[in-house]
Amino acid sequence: MAEAVDYKVIGSRPIRPDGVDKVTGRAQFGADHNLPNMIYGRVLRSPHAHARIKSVDVSKALAMKGVLSAICGADFPGAQHGEVGGEGGGDVADVAKNVMARDKVLYHGHPVAAVAASSVQIAEAALEAIEVEYEVLAPVLDLDLAMAPDAPLLDEKCFTKNLPEPPDKPSNIAAVMNLKRGNVEEGFEQADVIVEGEYRIPMAHQGYIEPHACIATTNEAGQATVWCCTQGHFEFRAMTSKILDMNIADLKFVASEIGGGFGGKTVVYLEPVAVLLSQRSRRPVKMVMSREEVFRATGPAAGTHCKIKVGAKKDGTITAATAWLAYEAGAFAGAPMGPGAMSVFAPYDLENFDVQAFDVLVNKPKVAAYRAPGAPQSMHAMESTLDELARELNMDPIDLRLKNAADEGTQAPYGPKFPVIGLRACLEAAKQHPNYTSPVPEGAGRGVAVGFWFNVGMQSSAEVHLNENGTVTIIEGNPDIGGSRASMALMAAETLGVEYNDVRVLVGDTESTGFSNVTGGSRTTFATGMAVIQACEDIITQCKARAAATWGVDEDQVEWLDGQAVPAPGVNAELKPLSLADIAGNAARTGGPLLGRASLNAQGAGAGFSVNLADAAVDSETGKVDVLSFTAIQDAGKAIHPAYVEGQLQGGAAQGIGWALNEEYIFNADGVMENAGFLDYRIPVASDLPMIDTVIIEVPNPSHPYGVRGVGETPIVAPLATMANAIRSATGVRISDLPLSPPRILDALERA
Amino acid sequence: MAKVVFPDHLLATTQGTHELETFAENFRELLLQLDERWPGCAERLAKCAVAIDGQIYQDAFLEPLQADSEVFFMQRIEGG
Numbered sequence: 001m002a003e004a005v006d007y008k009v010i011g012s013r014p015i016r017p018d019g020v021d022k023v024t025g026r027a028q029f030g031a032d033h034n035l036p037n038m039i040y041g042r043v044l045r046s047p048h049a050h051a052r053i054k055s056v057d058v059s060k061a062l063a064m065k066g067v068l069s070a071i072c073g074a075d076f077p078g079a080q081h082g083e084v085g086g087e088g089g090g091d092v093a094d095v096a097k098n099v100m101a102r103d104k105v106l107y108h109g110h111p112v113a114a115v116a117a118s119s120v121q122i123a124e125a126a127l128e129a130i131e132v133e134y135e136v137l138a139p140v141l142d143l144d145l146a147m148a149p150d151a152p153l154l155d156e157k158c159f160t161k162n163l164p165e166p167p168d169k170p171s172n173i174a175a176v177m178n179l180k181r182g183n184v185e186e187g188f189e190q191a192d193v194i195v196e197g198e199y200r201i202p203m204a205h206q207g208y209i210e211p212h213a214c215i216a217t218t219n220e221a222g223q224a225t226v227w228c229c230t231q232g233h234f235e236f237r238a239m240t241s242k243i244l245d246m247n248i249a250d251l252k253f254v255a256s257e258i259g260g261g262f263g264g265k266t267v268v269y270l271e272p273v274a275v276l277l278s279q280r281s282r283r284p285v286k287m288v289m290s291r292e293e294v295f296r297a298t299g300p301a302a303g304t305h306c307k308i309k310v311g312a313k314k315d316g317t318i319t320a321a322t323a324w325l326a327y328e329a330g331a332f333a334g335a336p337m338g339p340g341a342m343s344v345f346a347p348y349d350l351e352n353f354d355v356q357a358f359d360v361l362v363n364k365p366k367v368a369a370y371r372a373p374g375a376p377q378s379m380h381a382m383e384s385t386l387d388e389l390a391r392e393l394n395m396d397p398i399d400l401r402l403k404n405a406a407d408e409g410t411q412a413p414y415g416p417k418f419p420v421i422g423l424r425a426c427l428e429a430a431k432q433h434p435n436y437t438s439p440v441p442e443g444a445g446r447g448v449a450v451g452f453w454f455n456v457g458m459q460s461s462a463e464v465h466l467n468e469n470g471t472v473t474i475i476e477g478n479p480d481i482g483g484s485r486a487s488m489a490l491m492a493a494e495t496l497g498v499e500y501n502d503v504r505v506l507v508g509d510t511e512s513t514g515f516s517n518v519t520g521g522s523r524t525t526f527a528t529g530m531a532v533i534q535a536c537e538d539i540i541t542q543c544k545a546r547a548a549a550t551w552g553v554d555e556d557q558v559e560w561l562d563g564q565a566v567p568a569p570g571v572n573a574e575l576k577p578l579s580l581a582d583i584a585g586n587a588a589r590t591g592g593p594l595l596g597r598a599s600l601n602a603q604g605a606g607a608g609f610s611v612n613l614a615d616a617a618v619d620s621e622t623g624k625v626d627v628l629s630f631t632a633i634q635d636a637g638k639a640i641h642p643a644y645v646e647g648q649l650q651g652g653a654a655q656g657i658g659w660a661l662n663e664e665y666i667f668n669a670d671g672v673m674e675n676a677g678f679l680d681y682r683i684p685v686a687s688d689l690p691m692i693d694t695v696i697i698e699v700p701n702p703s704h705p706y707g708v709r710g711v712g713e714t715p716i717v718a719p720l721a722t723m724a725n726a727i728r729s730a731t732g733v734r735i736s737d738l739p740l741s742p743p744r745i746l747d748a749l750e751r752a
Numbered sequence: 753m754a755k756v757v758f759p760d761h762l763l764a765t766t767q768g769t770h771e772l773e774t775f776a777e778n779f780r781e782l783l784l785q786l787d788e789r790w791p792g793c794a795e796r797l798a799k800c801a802v803a804i805d806g807q808i809y810q811d812a813f814l815e816p817l818q819a820d821s822e823v824f825f826m827q828r829i830e831g832g
Binding site: 161162163164165166175176177178179180206261262263264266338339342368369370371372373414415416417418419453454455456457458517518520521522523601603604605703713 | 757759760761762763764768803804805806807808809810811822824825826827829830831832
């Protein structure tokens with residue numbers, strides 16, 4: 001159980017171990033790796049959003065000077081079985097077809113073939129020589145039209161899952177989900193006020209700065225090594241082994257430093273292609289996506305169509321709520337409609353609700369996770385509707401949420417009762433924050449919204465090596481995307497009782513450390529941290545045994561205090577404490593090197609709640625929105641390194657604001673993305689945003705030794721509705737569809 | 753007896769049963785009981801996350817069940 005303690009190093013803000021290399025340019029990211037004799041891979045992508053592939057002929061490309069291999073879908077192993085985890089995953093066969101199309105292309109940019117050549121220029125020219133014959137089909141691009149019974153089908157073998165009776169006709173609706181409790185009809189009859197809203201959000205990209213990149217090399221025994229930027233090199237190894245039907249033991253994956261992932265780098269795109277090209281060419285093959293390829297052919301967040309209805313009594317008690325949530329899956333099934341459905345009402349204690357959710361195929365790139373996948377979209381709809389409800393009731397929006405807030409013991413919409421949670425603490429902190437108690441600036445509007453994410457634990461491994469001088473090296477298996485190496489070092493130093501600077505943390509490759517699930521799901525500080533702590537406790541147990549041997553006492557007569565083995569009370573007080581350096585220095589005599597280890601499937605991840613506040617001004621002539629202030633308040637359980645928790649809150653807020661105000665995939669009628677670059681896909685830049693104020697609430701998670709709750713995903717959930725509510729307040733007009741870009745705002749103001 | 757609840761999207765697997773009560777020492781034993789009742793369901797249910805007395809497990813196996821435990825099957829979450 002976590003208890004309130006004054007920690008020695010936890011809660012401090014040391015410089016991150018990777019900081020100097022990153023700011024000086026020494027850090028090695030995915031595209032920075034080079035190998036002797038390497039060649040360059042490039043991908044031929046479909047010019048059509050929907051077409052049958054009648055034939056692919058790579059022979060002319062292969063015949064070109066400088067081209068060493070050329071492949072297409074037919075070169076990949078046949079049937080794949082099994083599943084790939086995560087909200088970007090799904091059936092292995094689908095992931096494999098997304099890596100390289102087989103009989104159909106399902107989005108503009110879908111890989112059709114690939115070549116490897118001695119230069120990028122030759123590779124690009126070789127792509128032109130590949131002959132592909134298509135039978136072009138009409139693309140299905142509209143979510144609602146895709147759901148219609150007579151819609152053209154992306155996959156004639158797709159039958160809707162989870163229906164009460166198995167369907168007899170295929171559909172673009174790959175799966176449905178229904179969550180309900182109580183009786184919504186009776187609940188709405190009890191309501192004094194009922195508010196409804198309908199909301200549309202287009203596809204949006206995670207916008208990581210670093211494009212996907214990898215380099216693969218193989219040997220004569222068929223073993224491959226892949227360096228890549230990834231959120232999870234173990235899971236990339238697993239996916240690649242399944243797609244290529246390779247023995248997992250013959251694959252080694254090495255994670256580079258990573259320039260952002262946010263969920264978008266939990267799925268393979270280039271890696272199996274690079275390995276296959278390397279096997280065929282017998283050369284290392286380097287592949288780097290262009291920014292345009294990243295937009296067109298990786299995994300954006302799902303576009304959605306959501307409908308919410310909420311009924312409440314005059315005092316604000318919600319009596320019933322319904323949600324209809326349709327998510328674009330893209331080319332293959334697997335939209336995050338489940339998490340979206342489970343989170344939409346999660347912050348509230350409701351007796352009567354009904355949620356219907358749909359996973360819908362459209363001819364767009366297959367979606368992947370984007371930080372709390374599914375929740376930003378569904379909760380934008382609910383939090384916007386609650387804002388309207390507060391207006392109808394003439395009630396403070398925070399008070400409305402406090403009136404209905406979930407707490408310890410509340411049954412979550414997805415079933416279990418919440419353990420201790422921090423929602424009320426976040427709402428109270430928001431209500432008292434100067435950014436809420438101060439007057440709204442002249443001409444501006446203020447918005448409030450709540451965010452939620454489950455957070456997960458999953459599998460992690462860690463080893464702790466005691467070096468000869470008493471310093472400690474930790475090896476764990478989670479790519480560092482948010483400062484986790486610093487947090488691991490802090491937790492290790494706290495557990496061992498040593499200085500932060502006596503600890504080094506490395507991210508091991510798949511042959512150097514035990515299995516870890518992805519860096520994602522807000523799990524790394526929680527689960528891998530737990531593994532590191534247990535590995536340190538293992539080292540402490542061993543050190544105490546060595547001290548006992550050195551002193552000639554029983555092991556239970558040794559305690560560990562402030563980084564030293566000390567005699568227990570009542571034992572010979574003359575015995576001099578032994579530091580880690582002392583114990584390490586005598587290790588050869590007392591039994592050999594000291595290595596602590598732990599591997600676990602971490603349980604008890606605590607849910608994360610947040611409240612956001614924003615003041616926004618709208619220029620009625622241009623439609624431009626100025627974000628005057630933004631406050632992110634979130635329960636972190638315990639902030640191991642407060643600066644990196646603040647970074648997560650600020651980063652998630654910036655992404656959520658961009659998603660709310662400007663970001664959208666714009667497709668033409670042929671299904672071609674028209675804004676596949678940062679000039680026209682407008683993410684926030686530094687001049688767009690004020691400094692984002694943060695408040696870290698600490699309601700410790702009793703399941704973690706230091707009270708940690710994951711913080712990486714919740715920050716992106718609330719900003720969408722926070723901005724929508726601020727603009728509603730500023731303009732008097734509810735604009736239900738995102739993004740709240742200048743043209744959309746001007747149009748809404750003109751029609752109002 | 754432990755209360756076991758299935759969400760709507762699993763009702764096809766549980767032949768329409770939304771909720772049941774049973775004795776089981778741990779989750780593994782529960783899964784065996786359910787597979788006896790609905791042959792073949794264990795494979796599908798093993799892919800679910802399960803909440804036992806408020807604690808969510810992505811890969812439950814030997815977690816103990818108390819006499820009054822509440823067990824909810826739910827979709828796995830991984831996140832991003």
